Amino acid sequence: MSLLYVDQLNIKLGPVSVLKDVSFSLQQGEILALTGESGSGKSMTALALMQLLPDIAKTDGRILFQREDLTTKTEKELCKIRGSDISMVFQEPMTALNPVKTISAQVSETLILHKGETPRAAREKAQSILHKVGLPPSVVPMGRFPHELSGGQRQRVVIAIAVALTPSLLIADEPTTALDVTTQAQILALLKSLVKETNMAMILITHDLAVVANMADNIAIMQHGKIVEMAPTQTLFSQMHHPYTKSLFAASGHTVNLPYKAVNADNLLKVTHISRQYRLPRKHPFEATKYARAVSDVSFSIDHGERLGLVGESGCGKSTLTRAILGLDPIEKGTITLNGRDVQNAKADVRRDIQVVFQDPYGSFNPRHKVSRLVCEPYHLLPNAPSGRVADDKISRLLEDVGLSSTDKDKYIHEFSGGQRQRIAIARALIIRPKLVIFDEAVSALDVTVRAQILDLIAKLAAEYGLSYLFISHDLAVVRSVTDRCLVMRDGQIVETGRTKDILDNPTHDYTKKLINAAPKLPALPKGITAHAPS
Amino acid sequence: MRQYRSLIIGTFLSLIVLIAATFSFVWIPYDIMQLSIPDKLQTPNWDHFLGTDHFGRDILSMIMVGARTSLAVALLAVGIGMGIGVPLGLAAATRRGAFLDEVIMRTNDLIFAFPSLVIAILITALFGAGAMNAIIAIGIFNIPVFARVSRGAALSLWQKEFILAARVSGKSKLRISVEHILPNLTNLLIVQGTIQFSLGILAEAGLSYVGLGAQPPTPSWGRMLADAQTMVSFAPHLALIPGSAIILTVLGLNLMGDGLRDALDPKLRKSRQ
């Protein structure tokens, strides 16, 4: 008999059906991956297993855990199971810990709660558990508060809480999504070793197929609240059946059709020895002010028609650099010129040559304006901006160029999906035909299939418009596919630069190597899965 | 429907008051300028639905005209608060951490540090009791409220990418404030405005109660309460009626404010689904 058997699980939130006939089972020591795009019902499944669904949820079906149906248990019984037999690790380590309690207290709490340990004994056990998840007291004292820890360390604390009582089942809901690749690799390794060590079962929920490939024994693909396909990992990779599975895999390994373009050394943007630092808060009032360097002596250039990538983990100085190039924030040293003219304190005639596409499709638009007004906002930079019919026509044409309909211009932004919004953002960036576009993590927030479409669009527009752009991303695969040349940035400095292909295939700098090794890889795709985006 | 319960009840109550106030311009049951001592202190009856006061005036008419005073004072006070506070808050938000921001926010803190009621009494007592000074006194304390609220919201908006996009489009901070920030504050300002409005009505009642609000013969609910105070023991309706009018109005506005916040806040709306 399996450890967990989910039988025909249906869940409705009010009128909305979020899980439909979900069935699967899980053995001791097995890792099951639940994967799918946002809204597919992955997380809802996890919450259903924990019986932590919202109050309005209506459950139908059975969840047999160690032969007992969790859906019929009382709250009191469930409290005994949660944390001791079934545990959960959540996505966002920054918010998953109580900010006002020490990590020791938060780990001990589970022990005190379920085992009735004395606070002192619990504390000692907590210490050994924290040690086990890679937080020895010598590195991270137990009295620390969550805000004093890095993201990876916090996620280790969350894991420590979850495995404190060696549960039979661990549910990890996107445990590494919020983390950098190098940290992600460590956390995944930790989870894997814990499973192995304690022989617990784990459900790993993730949108990232590459992660799944290296971790899971079985994979379940979810779409619209249903499991559309489920199979052992190797089997699934070699012979997938469901069209959605195929399209998902296709999108994940998607590369765009953007032939390398050699350019002559004709600088469009020239960044010379720029530095920018931030003042750190003083520990006591008479201390000398200390500074943190966000960007330190960075130089590079983008030529006309060049597509440059910038890779780096969070906090490496990418955004500071972007803001400096856009002329939004001042720099302390160095110069940034566009076509030989300084962008700092630049007038409209310089600024009109740079536009930007941001990461967050939801925060990039004023919700109170219509698309037509949103798209033509950069017209502000033109001395004789088109208006009336002319402008209307331009907007219509551009919307069609980015794959939307011209009638969309009279809609408000909330009527669009995330992918459509990114298209509108690109339209906005292109409307005044800038010489340089900055894509600031422009596809990071998108689901894989949508991401593939947007990357294709960027490639298409790059060809049609002859764009030069700076493409900033933490995702090496994406950078590989849409850039000619790339920079690797770390701690405010550029550590390696060169042709994208060369760098990614033969990295020279240790950091670049580490980055590439840490990135989870998809296995080779089976035949019949094209490398093109699903339409 | 259930989620809009507050909004519906609140709007209904507020509308009654608003209609009574507006209607009083056209018609009131009795002329309240005409005192009629022999008719004084009648309990509610068919001639006077809510009875008469110590001067023989019709209380229903007084309540209707008094609603006008209460609403006008509170509305203008909110107007002062918004008119001055919002631009200050927006300006402070554009220069986060800079001198201007510091000056504006420290001044705000300073005003907050003053005991509002005492200062309102001081202002009206020193510069003369009357509706205008009451408006100013209440209005002054609305300024930092609106400045703080709009600065806080504006600061988080300034972090939004659409604001960056507007800056990339070369728009000035002033223009962005007007074009992008302000429209996105309207919900918040409507909600805060409603709350301040109801607080304004309470403040006006308090000031009038100590004799520093609207001056006779202009009726005011607070002063009706003050006048009634010594007569509660033998004519309780004199205090109960204006008291109820204040409570229902403030209750209505508060419910409406809460309802509006729930209805306008997309975050709450989502969580309800």
Place this chain on the structure above:
Amino acid sequence: MIKSKKYIAATAIALTAVASTSFAASSDITVAMQLEPPHLDPTSAAAGAIDSVLYSNVFEGLTRFASDGAIIAGLAKSWDISAEGTEYTFHLRAGVQFHDGTGMDAEDVKFSLDRARSEDSTNAQKALFSGITDVAVVDSTTVKVTLDKPNGSFLFNMAWGDAVIVAPESIEGIKNNPVGTGAFKFQNWVQGDRIELARNDNYWGSAPALESATFKFISDPTAAFAAVMAQDVDVFTGFPAPENLPQFEADARFQVLEGSTEGETILSTNNKMPPLDNVKVRKAIAHAIDRQAIIDGAMFGYGTPIGTHFAPHHPDYVDLTGNSQHDPELAKKLLAQAGFPNGFETTLKLPPPSYARRGGEIIASQLRAVGIRAKISNLEWAQWLEQVFRGKDYGLSIVSHTEPMDIGIYARPEYYFQYDNPEFQALMTDLSATTDTAMRSEMLKKAQNIISEDYVNGYLFELAFTTVADAKVQGLWKNSPTQATDLTGVSWLD
């Protein structure tokens, strides 16, 4: 269990409330009044509240007011007046002691009078002493006061609270620790709440029945009502809310004393401000006013209508209310004759007392009926003094003139109603030089007629002085010839 605990607590509270009130009887008394004295020196402030607590209880003058308003002997047991009427020789009582044990003698009298009339005096009624040219100590119990001219009201002036005898030894601390010669000693002052007095066992006169007295200050009329109803206080002098009096009258636990005061409540008129400088306009106003409605509406029936500036209980009073009968038609006609057929606009500035605030609303309504639009503004006393009294920036006002025998103010053209009538001024000069009672009476009657017929002010009513007391308290002053709460004759009925 919880319920029964609550019950016990409630009962305990109720019991103590009853206990604390029933203890109060026999030898001590709690007297409440509306206003608290700003400080305790009757000789350097206008506040009537000081006299209300201290006059005749703690401080005494050479002469004093009796409860009927007559002037009787005080610290001076007798006096001689020279034939020309300019020399007063006071014979002081012997063996009188201040509360600090020092003796009261002629030196103290000289000190008190000289202090009041000196250059840097801060006496609010300095005019009372203006005629004094010299104060001489004849012997330890005899003082001779010389006036520059005969003054018929000198003995009356010396009875005022502002003319009480103080000692140089204790003058320094008088504002917080008053030391006088009266039947009660000052004990304690909890500012904002109460003043406590105790019987002076060395009192020269007959010993009072009370051992101690507490004056409590309750400015809020509601609180006043509640305090009396709850019997937290035994006596409330000058009860501020006449509307509540019928309830006390109907309650056997209480007695209500309605007495007369020296307070002529008038519609003060700025005689220099057009169109109020026109006697026809003033007459029109007088006829527009319905006195009885004001007394009923503002004072709930308490108060005596007056037609001139004179206390009705005074033997020389003339009833001139007929000069200003309520007649709106006549008022309109007069206005038309004066050139204001459509009325005019003026200001009505009101000080805080409820007679003024309520009366003001009623008068404004009555004036509106004949076309006069009076814009009401409610002022604090300080503002009223500034704007109306000193600044003369007003059209109409309502105020009660509580000083006794103050018709003389009409002879002062700079006084705030700015009435300038040489005939009246001459009459007043003659009056002060006249000591013959019959002649004085004639002159006073004439004076009353002049101001009534000139409609200097609107004459409304004589303020009633209402005291609510426990039914068992006796010996309280019914009338109020001056602001005082004389406790020397008060006792509990057993």
Place this chain on the structure above:
Amino acid sequence: MLQYAFKRALSLCLSLCLASVVIFAVVEIAPGDPASFMLGINAQPDTIAALRAELGLDQGKFVRYLEWTGGMLRGDFGTSYTYRSSITDMIAERMWISLPLALYALALSTLIAFPVGLYAASTRGAPGDVAVMGVTQLGIAIPNFWFAMLLVMIFAIKLRWFSAGGFAGWDDGLFIGVKSLTLPAIALALPQASILSRVMRSALIETLSEDYIRTARAKGLSRQAVLWRHALRNAMIPVLTIIGLQFSFLMAGAIIIEQVFFLPGLGRLVFQAITQRDLIVVESVVMLLVFAVISVNFIIDLAYAAVDPRLRHGP
């Protein structure tokens, strides 16, 4: 932590300096002369001048400002114009009423609000929650002076459980003193309790939607346990803010309530002083109240840091 405290203390001092200037300026430009007020309508001009000199009102404004602030630094507020006694003593005496009253009301308000807020938050959406929140809406809408009038009518005049007002003093024992502050404290506390319960409820509900609450639930904590062990402390920040605001409101805002119950507290003192143009008392009391507000905010800021470790090092 130390730096945080130091920074807050510095801004406290600055605010006090500014406040003193503002207060002095506002009060000094006010029309009305204390000397004329005191001497009444029959006073002669030379008498008034003599009194002005005696009060020191004939000196320049700047000199008087310096004297006033300098005195305050030494703990001496000067001498009242009308009462002619030490303002420090007057304030000290009234403080013994205002402070206990404020604390009493605050304690009542907190004691009512905490359970009510907790109850409402834990039964969110249930009839009990709706009913309790309805009552608090009403509580906020009721003017406290009107509520005070009702309390006097019912408990003092009809039932005669409490005295209608006045303050018996602390000399006769704690019970008597507390008793005479009970009705005013209730009148002050109920509307405040309504506000506080609502804040408490919404802060708790907001906290309950945080990720770490889910973590705690996944640990096996029951809803109640989560509420107590995790939500409560995190919800304290907004609640503390309101408690701080309420304390300052209760110190000064009691002015009308003190009027209704004729309590000789600070509020009554300042009200009386305003009407009597006892400017120096007005200035001093307002200054003291500002000082109280600012200090309470300072304490609240420190309390934040105690509650939330993230603030201990922050800017």
